[in-house]
Amino acid sequence: MSTKNSLRNFNIRDKGAAIWSGWNRFQRTSFGIAMILLAGALPFAGNYSFSNFLNTPISNFADVLVYPVGMFVLMSLGLNIVVGKSGMLDLGYVAFFAIGAYTMAICGKWTDLNTWEILPLGIAFAMIAGVLLGIPTLRLRGDYLAIVTMGFGEIVRITALNTQKIGGPNGMANVPNPPSIHTPVGVLDFNIMTPNSFYWFVLILILLTIWMIRRLSVRRPGRAWEAIRQDEDAAELMGVPTLKYKIWSFTLGAGVGGAAGVVYASKTLYVSPDAFTFNISVLILSCVVFGGIGNIWGVVLGGVFLAYLPERIRFISNARQLVFGLTLVIIMNFRPDGILPRKKREKLHAPAAESGAK
Amino acid sequence: MHTLISQFWQLTFSGAVQGFIYILISLGYTMVYGVLRMINFANSEIFMVGTFATIVVSRDILGHQPNSGDLHGFTLIYSMLFCLIASMLASGITAVIVELVAYRRLRSRGTNRLAPLISAIGMSIVLSESVSLLTAGRATIAPEMLHKSSLFTVLGANIRVDQLLVFIVAPIMFFGLQRFVNHTRLGKGIRAVSMNEETAKLMGVNLNRVISITFLIGGLMTGAAAFFFETVYEATKFNIGFNIGIAAFTAAVLGGIGNIRGAFVGGLTLGLLETYASAVLGSQWKAITVFVVLVLVLLVRPNGLFGEAIQQSRV
Numbered sequence: 050m051s052t053k054n055s056l057r058n059f060n061i062r063d064k065g066a067a068i069w070s071g072w073n074r075f076q077r078t079s080f081g082i083a084m085i086l087l088a089g090a091l092p093f094a095g096n097y098s099f100s101n102f103l104n105t106p107i108s109n110f111a112d113v114l115v116y117p118v119g120m121f122v123l124m125s126l127g128l129n130i131v132v133g134k135s136g137m138l139d140l141g142y143v144a145f146f147a148i149g150a151y152t153m154a155i156c157g158k159w160t161d162l163n164t165w166e167i168l169p170l171g172i173a174f175a176m177i178a179g180v181l182l183g184i185p186t187l188r189l190r191g192d193y194l195a196i197v198t199m200g201f202g203e204i205v206r207i208t209a210l211n212t213q214k215i216g217g218p219n220g221m222a223n224v225p226n227p228p229s230i231h232t233p234v235g236v237l238d239f240n241i242m243t244p245n246s247f248y249w250f251v252l253i254l255i256l257l258t259i260w261m262i263r264r265l266s267v268r269r270p271g272r273a274w275e276a277i278r279q280d281e282d283a284a285e286l287m288g289v290p291t292l293k294y295k296i297w298s299f300t301l302g303a304g305v306g307g308a309a310g311v312v313y314a315s316k317t318l319y320v321s322p323d324a325f326t327f328n329i330s331v332l333i334l335s336c337v338v339f340g341g342i343g344n345i346w347g348v349v350l351g352g353v354f355l356a357y358l359p360e361r362i363r364f365i366s367n368a369r370q371l372v373f374g375l376t377l378v379i380i381m382n383f384r385p386d387g388i389l390p391r392k393k394r395e396k397l398h399a400p401a402a403e404s405g406a407k
Numbered sequence: 408m409h410t411l412i413s414q415f416w417q418l419t420f421s422g423a424v425q426g427f428i429y430i431l432i433s434l435g436y437t438m439v440y441g442v443l444r445m446i447n448f449a450n451s452e453i454f455m456v457g458t459f460a461t462i463v464v465s466r467d468i469l470g471h472q473p474n475s476g477d478l479h480g481f482t483l484i485y486s487m488l489f490c491l492i493a494s495m496l497a498s499g500i501t502a503v504i505v506e507l508v509a510y511r512r513l514r515s516r517g518t519n520r521l522a523p524l525i526s527a528i529g530m531s532i533v534l535s536e537s538v539s540l541l542t543a544g545r546a547t548i549a550p551e552m553l554h555k556s557s558l559f560t561v562l563g564a565n566i567r568v569d570q571l572l573v574f575i576v577a578p579i580m581f582f583g584l585q586r587f588v589n590h591t592r593l594g595k596g597i598r599a600v601s602m603n604e605e606t607a608k609l610m611g612v613n614l615n616r617v618i619s620i621t622f623l624i625g626g627l628m629t630g631a632a633a634f635f636f637e638t639v640y641e642a643t644k645f646n647i648g649f650n651i652g653i654a655a656f657t658a659a660v661l662g663g664i665g666n667i668r669g670a671f672v673g674g675l676t677l678g679l680l681e682t683y684a685s686a687v688l689g690s691q692w693k694a695i696t697v698f699v700v701l702v703l704v705l706l707v708r709p710n711g712l713f714g715e716a717i718q719q720s721r722v
Binding site for chain 2: 132138185186188189190192193195196197199200201203204207208210211327331334335338339342367368370371373374375376377378381382385386
């Protein structure tokens, strides 16, 4: 029993935070750079004997790193702003991914814009959709919000499915790749042969998102989200404009989803409504909760693990979804706060908010 | 629009039948939400298990084949009863297992609200993927037990015998359930837990038992819906629960989730709306119409048409 308990209470996050707080600025910076370089070198891991256990059978490892792994991590981070930071359950996150992807496909095919110019457009459209959906619906709470967002996800998908102008059920093929980038050390090509460049691009987007969340967390919006998550009525009474910050959180999350969609479309060169089903929303939400809701590193870990696992075990192709489901059940039962839970301190202060309306 | 006017009563009848199926499924969502304040995400798969139980019993145990012709008289009655009971039991037992595996441990530890949701999602993936492996992902055709003959015509609407069966039996089951919740000792326990878990516990309600029974009843009703669904549509697949589950959940929210009477109104409204909308706009847009209506209703009445909580089901 005692070993079971210690396993249950073992919190890597607190251990990690303890070590981190003991470091000086130089140590922190060098550790950060080392981690980023390590992440950047990940596509080469499959080539060496000491790391080729990571290799995914059947699909190309570097491709898997872009989609699903990189995309899922990016979207989980975006959804984490909504679900983890401000505590709103969003079951239709895939809608913003779809909006980003369709923006890329439509603008890329019908105009002369290239991916780098469409990226801000895609983010903007997703954010506008976020605001338009947010203003009427964010007055709702809890599970009602969940079903409305779920409905929105389905509305976007069904609209794409039934609009013949953007391909209907057949989707849109021949979406252009991003143009090459000329760097001092050489030309970075983006085409089907170079998944590494896409991976690095996604990595940069992920780092930017992490940076944005970390900056916002310690500033006014982050504090407002935290207050809303713990007790919305109390926050409102204390003068936090809750609706405004909820819309902000929703919109930022939507923007990240839109960015992921743009990259996805220009990587796979093909978008169709089948890629934006409710299952994706559920998967992303699983990544967030599985890794450790509200904790950036937990969410990253959850995204990597849940996107990578089904690809890694593809050799049991038929049963891999089954194994995936079992993993969700088992891990949630034994670590309900996720693999890397958020800081214990926050939980001690808010037992009521954590256990919800139970 | 022309179709809607010329076939209004026909559409109303089939919409109501569809609505009654939704009502029974949405009870699986609404009962569980009432006592746990959690979405029973695996209910769509509980429905799916029921549809397969119906087919397995009629095909493998009773030996009916899809092409063996219609049944008559006594054989028909006992076959249908047997299938109905099997479907209800299969779904009910699955629901109890889902509660044991996905909810109980997390509930007793009082964790955040999303953890049980994810473990229920996990359970629903496990259920649908197991069935997908067993059936090789193919659709399964049910033996036709009830000949789909039209009995009579009312106001220009053809009343088919299978639809009439749903139309009569489903409301009886619903009102039976409502009586159970409102007039029995166990029902009182369920209402007590849905009002206040802590107080109910202090008053001597066996919490675990009440929650198990709530899942069981939700499962039984979902199983009955699965049987009716098979009687009308006669085919199933491992992922059949998904869309119908979303629709039933929407119905529960429309009426006010956690509220049994709300499930009735929500299910019926949804069934009718869906049918009217597909007649006017074409069936590909019906899901959107439903969601748009749901959003509009929630904007005006944020707790659904009838508000939350099982305890309000006392008329």
